[in-house]
Amino acid sequence: MPDAATGYIVGNFTDFTMSDEVIDLGERGLFDAPGPAWARAEELLAEIGMPMVPATDWRDAERAVENMAEAASLIAAVVNAFKWQEINAAIERLKDADLTDPAAKATALREAVKLDAIKRGLTKRTRRDFEATSVKGEVGND
Incomplete structure (x- = not known):
């Protein structure tokens, strides 16, 4: 079953993962800048010799989350x-x-x-x- 959000996503995922802007999630509060969060995830994976999924497509990153959680x-x-x-x-x-x-x-x-x-x-x-x-x-x- 496809992700319900797919049809609404038009932004560039690579640009988003490099951003230093704090994201306002409305009622959920603020999210620290995605760039530093993505960089920290890269560091954590590098500590165990795993390369980070390239930040070119959000679908690949989503699959990486599922696979890493299962692993x-x-x-x-x-x-x-x-x-x-x-x-x-x-x-x-x-x-x-x-x-x-x-x-x-x-x-x-x-x-x-x-x-x-x-x-x-x-x-x-x-x-x-x-x-x-x-x-x-x-x-x-x-």
Whole structure:
């Protein structure tokens, strides 16, 4: 289904992403200049070796948002699974440790509590909210 905004977009996306003008979004308030925001996004992606999508077409940028959000979700799942595996391995090492010494036993118990707390933390979910980039379906036909 096409984006309902498509037929109304006549401006140049490249020019917009280079702008240093603050954008007045009316009742939503002011949006900092798109140029610095776009540049910061480029810097963040460069830190991890990803090139930024060229700012020539808003449709490409919109697809990039969708793809990066999906990629971030998948990467988060992989990192979470790796950490879960490593924490479980650390728990197993504690179980196999020689705990005859009272001091060693006390240290192991503190570590076990800490590892359990880490595992509980890894069961939580985090959420990032993004500005809407497309409006699908019939609009304005109330």
